[in-house]
Amino acid sequence: xxxxxxxxxxxPEGRQEISVEELGGLIKRQGPTVAMNLLEVHGVxxxxxxxxxxxxxxxxxxxxxxxEI
Amino acid sequence: xxxxxxxxxxxAATIPTDLSTTAFxxxxxxxxxxxxxxxxxxxxxxxxxxxxxxNLDVGTPVEDASPLAxxxxxxxLYLNSTDTSALxxxxxxxxxxxxxxxxxxxxxxxxxxTVQLSSLAITVPIGTLDQA
Numbered sequence: 157x158x159x160x161x162x163x164x165x166x167x168p169e170g171r172q173e174i175s176v177e178e179l180g181g182l183i184k185r186q187g188p189t190v191a192m193n194l195l196e197v198h199g200v201x202x203x204x205x206x207x208x209x210x211x212x213x214x215x216x217x218x219x220x221x222x223x224e225i
Numbered sequence: 226x227x228x229x230x231x232x233x234x235x236x237a238a239t240i241p242t243d244l245s246t247t248a249f250x251x252x253x254x255x256x257x258x259x260x261x262x263x264x265x266x267x268x269x270x271x272x273x274x275x276x277x278x279x280n281l282d283v284g285t286p287v288e289d290a291s292p293l294a295x296x297x298x299x300x301x302l303y304l305n306s307t308d309t310s311a312l313x314x315x316x317x318x319x320x321x322x323x324x325x326x327x328x329x330x331x332x333x334x335x336x337x338x339t340v341q342l343s344s345l346a347i348t349v350p351i352g353t354l355d356q357a
Contacts, residue, residue: 176232195348195349195350196347196350197346197348198348199281199315199343199344199345199346200343201300201340201341201342201343202343203332203334203339203340203341204338204339205335205337206338211331211338212331214317214318215317215318216300216315216316216317216318216345217316217317218316219313219316
């Protein structure tokens with residue numbers, strides 16, 4: 157017999173309950189508007205010369221806060 | 226509030242699921258005015274996420290071996306071949322001249338170069354504990 161599920165604590169005043177699905181939908185709809193405040197991006201762009209040698213490595217630093225999609 | 230890894234992964238997985246077989250990475254100048262290079266993304270574009278992180282699938286290089294001549298300063302991830310279908314726009318850390326005095330990167334692309342999106346990770350932060 158499994159242990160009884162503990163009662164769900166009340167949501168503190170001023171906060172709103174949201175499901176993972178709702179949050180996912182919000183991120184998709186709002187894109188960078190939400191993502192800027194929530195997400196981190198890291199990465200590298202590499203430029204190779206005609207012989208395949210690495211010419212430059214450019215770090216990805218952020219989502220663009222100024223561009224509207 | 227802190228998020229457990231399973232929740233972070235679930236949230237992160239919602240981000241790139243729109244990027245399917247027709248998705249593209251495009252490389253632009255600083256004003257998104259000149260498209261220097263275009264590269265197709267894998268399908269799916271990202272590998273299976275873990276611990277709140279989604280990594281771009283670069284098993285097949287995401288690259289353009291026939292770019293236009295220009296400077297690369299921005300990336301856009303696009304849902305399809307339409308230039309108005311941007312899902313994400315991303316800044317590169319480029320400072321080829323001016324301040325600081327030591328130049329660390331050259332973002333000038335020649336037509337004989339290859340422009341490659343070598344890695345891209347999107348992370349849902351774990352957050353911080355609420356104050357008691």
